[in-house]
Amino acid sequence: MESFFAWFRWLYDETGINLPFLYDSYDRARMLSGFYTTVWLSAICLFFSVIIGIVGAWLQGSPYKWTRRIVNGYIQFFRNTPPLVQLYFFYFAISSLLPQVTTEYGGSAPLIGNVAWAIISLSFFAGAFNVEIFRSGIDAVPQSTVEAANSLGFTRLQIYRYVTLPLAMRVALPALNNNLVNLVKTTTLAYAIAVPEMLYVANQIWSDNVNVPEMMVLLLISYIALVGVLVWAMNTWERKLKIPGFGT
Amino acid sequence: MSTRSGAEAGNPSGSLAVLHNVKRPDAAWNEGCGPFRLHGRYGLFIAAVFLVSSAATWAQAGAAQPSIFSVLVKWTPLLFSGFLFNILISVMAMAIGTVVGAALGLGQISPNPMVRWVGYYVTQFFRNSPWLVLLFFCMLLLPFQFNLGGYTVPLPDWMKATFGLALPVMANVSEIVRGAVNSLPSGQWEAAESLAFTRRQTLWRIILPQCIKRMLPPWMNLYAILTMATVLASIVGVSEVMTLTGEVLAAEGGRGDLLVPLYAMILLWFFLYCYPIARWTVVLERKYAVNT
Numbered sequence: 001m002e003s004f005f006a007w008f009r010w011l012y013d014e015t016g017i018n019l020p021f022l023y024d025s026y027d028r029a030r031m032l033s034g035f036y037t038t039v040w041l042s043a044i045c046l047f048f049s050v051i052i053g054i055v056g057a058w059l060q061g062s063p064y065k066w067t068r069r070i071v072n073g074y075i076q077f078f079r080n081t082p083p084l085v086q087l088y089f090f091y092f093a094i095s096s097l098l099p100q101v102t103t104e105y106g107g108s109a110p111l112i113g114n115v116a117w118a119i120i121s122l123s124f125f126a127g128a129f130n131v132e133i134f135r136s137g138i139d140a141v142p143q144s145t146v147e148a149a150n151s152l153g154f155t156r157l158q159i160y161r162y163v164t165l166p167l168a169m170r171v172a173l174p175a176l177n178n179n180l181v182n183l184v185k186t187t188t189l190a191y192a193i194a195v196p197e198m199l200y201v202a203n204q205i206w207s208d209n210v211n212v213p214e215m216m217v218l219l220l221i222s223y224i225a226l227v228g229v230l231v232w233a234m235n236t237w238e239r240k241l242k243i244p245g246f247g248t
Numbered sequence: 249m250s251t252r253s254g255a256e257a258g259n260p261s262g263s264l265a266v267l268h269n270v271k272r273p274d275a276a277w278n279e280g281c282g283p284f285r286l287h288g289r290y291g292l293f294i295a296a297v298f299l300v301s302s303a304a305t306w307a308q309a310g311a312a313q314p315s316i317f318s319v320l321v322k323w324t325p326l327l328f329s330g331f332l333f334n335i336l337i338s339v340m341a342m343a344i345g346t347v348v349g350a351a352l353g354l355g356q357i358s359p360n361p362m363v364r365w366v367g368y369y370v371t372q373f374f375r376n377s378p379w380l381v382l383l384f385f386c387m388l389l390l391p392f393q394f395n396l397g398g399y400t401v402p403l404p405d406w407m408k409a410t411f412g413l414a415l416p417v418m419a420n421v422s423e424i425v426r427g428a429v430n431s432l433p434s435g436q437w438e439a440a441e442s443l444a445f446t447r448r449q450t451l452w453r454i455i456l457p458q459c460i461k462r463m464l465p466p467w468m469n470l471y472a473i474l475t476m477a478t479v480l481a482s483i484v485g486v487s488e489v490m491t492l493t494g495e496v497l498a499a500e501g502g503r504g505d506l507l508v509p510l511y512a513m514i515l516l517w518f519f520l521y522c523y524p525i526a527r528w529t530v531v532l533e534r535k536y537a538v539n540t
Contacts, residue, residue, distance in 0.1 A: 073293060076519075076523060076526070077519065079526065080472070080476075080518065080519045080522040080523045080526055081476065081515045081518045081519050081522070082475075082476035082477065082478075082479045082518050083476065084479045084480055084482075084483070084490065085479055085490065085511065085514050085515055085518065086515070088490070088511055089508075089511040089512070089515060092507050092511065093507040093508040093510075093511045093512070094508070096504045096507050096508070097508065181376065184378075185376070185377070185378035185379065186378070187378075188378040188379075188380040188381055189380060189480075191380065191483065192483050199378075199380060199381060199384070203384075206388075212388045212389065213389060216381070216384065216385050216388070216389065219381050219384075220373075220377050220381060220382075220385070223376070223377055223378055223381060224373065224376050224377060227376040228376075
């Protein structure tokens with residue numbers, strides 16, 4: 001393995017193609033941790049945004065006018081404002097209104113840190129789109145199916161849980177797939193509030209080594225690989241869930 | 249629809265003569281408060297939150313400092329010029345992205361397998377890379393000036409940011425074009441062929457005119473997304489509205505109570521700009537929807 005890494009040092013000396021994240025153990029550790037942070041951040045935001053989507057779509061079908069209005073207001077607000085400004089708004093503005101906590105070193109730190117704000121902000125942003133996606137899936141469930149469940153004595157929650165959602169999920173999957181890909185790409189915004197994800201770490205490395213083109217290519221390849229894995233997983237899931245005769 | 253027609257027929261309870269009224273959980277969506285049937289009151293809501301929060305923070309801050317409102321009024325012209333700059337970047341990036349993307353999209357449906365392959369992979373590459381990374385790519389790797397026939401053409405940073413934003417737009421437009429062409433029934437192609445149209449004639453005179461209607465709503469949607477993405481340029485140092493907001497905050501001495509109103513104001517502006525576009529998109533989608 002060491003000789004493999006050493007080869008890249010030779011490559012740098014010979015050709016000037018500088019890939020410090022391969023031959024330098026410090027940069028390698030940084031890059032790996034950045035990659036890991038991106039994967040982890042994406043996974044958590046994915047999870048919460050899907051939860052928000054499912055709950056939001058259920059609330060949107062609520063018989064109470066104000067519940068529906070609040071959910072619609074939430075969707076339109078998060079869909080029509082820039083995610084970066086949302087992130088800044090949460091991290092700088094909302095955070096400044098929250099109380100400070102004392103750290104173990106005696107200093108003061110914000111109650112919610114940058115990583116947590118990134119998770120909250122990105123989840124709500126992607127969640128707003130997910131609500132719409134799940135709602136369109138629910139709209140596609142035949143009325144007669146819901147009526148049949150109703151006549152069998154299912155409650156509203158039970159219908160949603162056992163009948164509407166499993167069917168709606170299948171219709172919504174392609175759009176959901178698209179939005180989750182977008183979410184993975186949007187995690188780069190966390191760069192702006194110094195979350196040490198891949199872009200942030202790559203920026204540190206190219207600042208130290210002045211090897212912008214190489215790091216850029218690495219970044220693009222890494223993100224496309226991440227998105228590729230996600231799309232592959234979602235497509236596999238979509239095929240597994242497929243019911244003959246339902247949907248397209 | 250049975251419940252609704254019952255109600256419309258003058259039966260206020262909406263119940264039917266024979267069947268019990270089936271309580272549909274989503275029946276309410278069809279009446280009044282549909283998923284897209286929203287009103288300007290949401291904008292008003294944000295404005296109200298903005299006003300209340302700024303008033304509350306001012307009350308906390310005490311009267312020694314200039315009031316939040318006077319600060320906001322003082323800086324609004326500067327910030328709004330920054331916002332207009334964002335709009336300019338978005339329009340230019342959209343124009344570039346649309347022209348190049350349309351060509352790429354037509355490449356994706358080319359009969360030549362090589363052109364199709366290149367079109368497909370270029371589209372997928374730029375569609376699946378993060379916007380911010382592409383922006384960094386253009387900002388750091390494009391030269392700040394270049395020589396064109398003996399003249400030195402400067403390339404300011406906002407121009408590079410425009411190119412950086414145009415790249416993902418290009419890929420998305422390419423997908424929109426490909427999707428619209430593929431969504432047309434193949435009978436259109438076959439009918440044109442039987443009438444002895446050439447491929448070019450079929451595309452320009454028969455297929456694309458029908459596609460414009462289908463492409464318009466997603467294209468407008470993309471424009472709204474692009475407008476919201478222009479603030480990314482602040483991360484790479486273009487002095488648009490977000491950068492100016494940071495500078496205004498610094499100029500006012502880093503007052504904590506200014507954070508909420510200032511950022512809320514920027515949010516409000518973007519909402520007021522993007523929300524009508526979103527509404528209009530939905531109207532067009534409904535208008536052009538084909539009942540199958």
